[in-house]
Amino acid sequence: MTRRRKASIIFACLLCVGSTISAVGQNGLDRNDDARRPENYRSQNFLIHTDLARDDAEALLQKMETMLKIISRYWGAPNRKTIECYVVDNLNYWPAGSLSPNVRATVSQGGITIAQGSRRGNQLNMNAIVYASNSYGTPQHEAVHAYCYQTFGVTGPTWYAEGMAELGNYWVEDDTTVTAPDYVIRHLKRSPRKSLEEITDYRQRTGDGWQNYTWRWALCHFLVNNRNYYDRFRPMGVGFLTGRPSTFARSYASRMKELKFEFEFFVDHLDRGFDIDRCVWNWKARYREQKGTRPVVARIRADKGWQPGGLKVVKGQDYHYTAEGTWRTSKDSEEAFADGGPTGNGKLIGILFNDYELSAPIELGTDGTFTATGDGQLLLRCSDAWNRLSDNKGTISVEFMSAKDD
């Protein structure tokens, strides 16, 4: 006797209303151009119904294709099915009956992805349709959800689904710098800090306000780009999408202190152009107290953030330092010694790390003596704006000797 295995019916919808800053008023409702009707546009992976002008619609398709290429490569699963999207620029151009009242209400403030289909064993048959306002990258955001539904049947826990959708919206391939828009950065810098537990709380629901989306983006951007953590992030995410159980807390259990420290550092220094890869923390570096006649030597690059100075300092102890070499902090600036150029940029500075806390920065220079304000590991860098390290050039070599008591 054979028993037919029933297909399970899946109906899912991700409502991202409120994920974008109120889009009402952004649509140019009183624009004077000729009334348009929604038209259809196609590209390799998308079918778009939109009232956008042809050039804008073609440009959007191109952006969506680029986004899809990046995310499908990241998840290692090519898109197999056309993704259908309704992209609304101006609701007045959509005839009565062309969109349901619910969809009309939704696309004035954000977007929604509605998926339905079935799963029979390994056979997934899902169709997802995107309805999105043409503001704040909502079409790209929703298209990430649609790709996940059609490819995996699910989108993962809210923090992951929404963080990765926002990431897809701003992602530039092979670029580890921050490319999020200013309102996202401003919110993250000004609002009270959210803990990792709060950001990844599994009880969260989608559509709970754009502010929460900024934190989800920040964590996903950080974990996708930081070499200390991305090796675990990808399998964890693929686990979310393919039904293998995994959680954030479990995936990073052995590295949570480091992760928390680096994530907070990222949020503290967040700015357009901040480059995670240049500022990644070196947790494997060795530090030693300077004793005898052998100095502690470090080589410090101008184009990176805090780098290990190799010196373990003791509170109250004086240390002599001598720096050799030159560097510069922009393409056109003059070569400077470690005491910096006339602008104040390019000075060698230090900081003490102790038990995941940082001291205030320590001003150093070409040579001199400093007194350790606490115990800790000494890290060094070339002073410059955190989001403008990429055009820096040069390396300086520094030697440290403990000052002898007389």
Ligand SMILES: [Zn+2]
């Ligand atoms: Zn969403």
